[in-house]
Amino acid sequence: MNVNMRQLATTAADFEAAFQRVLHWSAQTDLAIEERVAAILADVRARGDAAVLEYTLRLDGVSAERVAELEIPHADLRAALAAIPARQRDALEAAAQRVRSYHERQLDACGRSWSYRDADGTLLGQKVTPLDRVGIYVPGGKATYPSSVLMNALPAKVAGVGEIVMVVPTPRGERNLLVLAAAAVAGVDRAYTIGGAQAVGALAYGTATVPAVHKITGPGNAYVASAKRRVFGQVGIDMIAGPSEILVLADGSTPPDWVAMDLFSQAEHDELAQSVLLCPDAAYIAQVKAAIDRLLPAMPRRDVIRASLEGRGALIHTRSMEESCEISNRIAPEHLEVSSREPQRWEPLLRHAGAIFLGAYTSESLGDYCAGPNHVLPTSGTARFSSPLGVYDFQKRSSLIEVSEAGAQTLGPIAAELAHGEGLQAHARAAEMRLKGPRG
Numbered sequence: 001m002n003v004n005m006r007q008l009a010t011t012a013a014d015f016e017a018a019f020q021r022v023l024h025w026s027a028q029t030d031l032a033i034e035e036r037v038a039a040i041l042a043d044v045r046a047r048g049d050a051a052v053l054e055y056t057l058r059l060d061g062v063s064a065e066r067v068a069e070l071e072i073p074h075a076d077l078r079a080a081l082a083a084i085p086a087r088q089r090d091a092l093e094a095a096a097q098r099v100r101s102y103h104e105r106q107l108d109a110c111g112r113s114w115s116y117r118d119a120d121g122t123l124l125g126q127k128v129t130p131l132d133r134v135g136i137y138v139p140g141g142k143a144t145y146p147s148s149v150l151m152n153a154l155p156a157k158v159a160g161v162g163e164i165v166m167v168v169p170t171p172r173g174e175r176n177l178l179v180l181a182a183a184a185v186a187g188v189d190r191a192y193t194i195g196g197a198q199a200v201g202a203l204a205y206g207t208a209t210v211p212a213v214h215k216i217t218g219p220g221n222a223y224v225a226s227a228k229r230r231v232f233g234q235v236g237i238d239m240i241a242g243p244s245e246i247l248v249l250a251d252g253s254t255p256p257d258w259v260a261m262d263l264f265s266q267a268e269h270d271e272l273a274q275s276v277l278l279c280p281d282a283a284y285i286a287q288v289k290a291a292i293d294r295l296l297p298a299m300p301r302r303d304v305i306r307a308s309l310e311g312r313g314a315l316i317h318t319r320s321m322e323e324s325c326e327i328s329n330r331i332a333p334e335h336l337e338v339s340s341r342e343p344q345r346w347e348p349l350l351r352h353a354g355a356i357f358l359g360a361y362t363s364e365s366l367g368d369y370c371a372g373p374n375h376v377l378p379t380s381g382t383a384r385f386s387s388p389l390g391v392y393d394f395q396k397r398s399s400l401i402e403v404s405e406a407g408a409q410t411l412g413p414i415a416a417e418l419a420h421g422e423g424l425q426a427h428a429r430a431a432e433m434r435l436k437g438p439r440g
Contacts, residue, residue: 001297001346005309009282009317010327022276022314023331025242025380027183030222030391036366037197037226044201049208055198061172062132062193067209072180072191080180088178092146095370096185098148101253102372106391111159118164122407125400130160134394135203135235136188137218138179140169140195146182147368151375151389153186154274159394164188165213167203169195176393196220198226204235214422217376217389238389243312244366247333247353248346249324249346252284254339260291262337267308268301269358276331278324285315325349332383335364354383410435 001288008018043051049067056062056070064070081089103386115125136152139145149166156164166183183191189400192210194202200220208210215236217229228237246266248259263275292309307368317326325346328336332352340346343358350356354377355367368375376389388419403411412431 001293001302001306003289003290003292003296003306003309006314006319007285007289008314010323011183011317011321012178016178019316019327022133022312023381025272025274025312030228031257031281033222033226037230040197041201041204041227041230043384044207045205048202049210052194052198052207055196056194059196059198060066060169060193067192067194068208070193072175072183072193073343074184076412077180077184077188077191080175080177081184084177084181089181091370092150092178092182092185092438095147096150096182098370098372099154099374100158103155103374103391106155106341107158113397113400117310118407120406120410122411123400123402123404127398127400128395129161129398130395131156131236132161132216133163133165133213135142135165135167135213135216137195137199137203137216137220137224138157138166138168139218139220140171140176140179144176144179146176146178147375148218149179150186150189152343153183155189155374155389155391155395156217156222159391161394162309163190163211166191168200169193169196169199171195174364179310195224197223197227200224200231204231210360211395215394217393219376238308238376238393239378239382239386243274244269244277244369245334245379247276247328247331247335248337248338248339249321250281250288250339251321251327251341252279252283252401254282254340255296256284256291257289259288259339260295262304262339262363262365263288263292263309263313265363266335267305267313268299268405269304269308271304271307271311273308274323275309276314276316276333278316278318278327280320280324282317282404285317285332296378321346322349327355332377332381334377335367337362337364354378354388 001272008015041363047108052067053064088389111128113126113128115123117123121251134156138148153164166188202210203213203216217238219231219241225240229240248262251258266273267275277288299305328350329352335355336353338346339360347358357367374388374390377397378386412435415431416428
């Protein structure tokens with residue numbers, strides 16, 4: 001099967017224009033989707049449970065008299081964990097342990113309160129507190145992702161979030177046991193069989209049955225992404241995720257079949273996913289292309305993979321590994337594989353990526369499921385300024401300031417001088433009143 005995939009070379013005169021076409025992806029959501037989502041959110045905010053029931057019946061084909069009937073009892077989550085095959089259960093629990101362990105280290109590194117005192121006794125610090133309640137959205141339509149349950153719920157749990165509320169659509173009432181089992185393993189507190197924009201609205205605004213949360217995380221379709229964008233400000237959100245991406249930076253030392261399959265691993269998500277190879281070895285690029293053509297017919301999702309590779313994929317011949325690193329930084333990919341004999345040599349040159357996978361044995365798929373770091377990553381070049389989902393996304397920070405009497409004598413004149421300069425006399429007087437103590 002011949003895949004008509006873009007092949008570029010940085011030495012070509014038209015490289016820059018061709019490269020920009022590779023990068024281009026319109027994040028504009030269809031106007032009809034935006035208008036539909038706005039109407040659903042307004043309805044959920046106004047009518048609460050009644051609207052949730054109506055949309056769940058209309059869009060998912062699930063009928064219920066009360067939203068309480070859409071809540072999944074904890075007994076069902078535990079039963080799902082017991083019902084799945086032992087090999088799935090063992091894999092789920094092993095993955096959960098690795099994800100939990102990684103995020104516990106993250107908590108130790110940046111997630112605890114701290115303070116110190118100046119020589120004059122003034123205390124300064126930062127108080128870190130977890131969010132009270134968060135909502136996690138888990139896709140449940142064309143695909144089901146138990147791994148998303150682990151990646152969203154476990155860092156929230158490690159952060160100390162008081163209550164985790166999961167929503168998952170169950171079209172035609174079909175529940176995925178592995179998703180429910182993952183919820184049991186991850187410690188989800190409440191779960192509802194609600195999806196789409198109506199689920200986001202219920203979490204953001206609260207209904208008589210679904211509690212309002214303070215932040216919503218997790219992936220979803222265009223309707224979910226649009227709804228998250230619209231409720232931001234009412235609640236926090238993790239990010240607006242675009243199509244999945246992988247960039248393989250190769251020196252020609254990894255078996256071509258491995259690289260071809262790694263490119264497939266993202267292309268199989270959907271037709272808009274992007275898979276790019278950067279390599280200074282033209283002969284090796286040809287070997288990878290031959291492997292793509294040879295391996296694709298055996299892939300169950302070959303039609304999706306082919307559409308993705310032909311629509312947004314690229315094989316780029318570079319002058320050197322150094323140039324490959326420079327181009328990678330311009331792309332700022334979600335997943336970046338450094339498929340090289342010396343990955344540690346190139347890693348310091350890589351500034352922008354959601355996750356960096358070092359060495360030929362580190363397939364991106366290991367990061368998706370069980371390596372430990374979070375697989376919720378910035379897309380569409382946003383890795384230039386944003387980070388993977390983590391413990392810090394489920395915490396907030398309050399500054400601590402306790403000024404001693406001696407400290408007030410030092411800080412007061414500074415604050416008063418700046419306040420007078422800004423024309424804020426009450427600010428200045430508040431500082432000046434404390435210069436001589438309470439009876440000054």
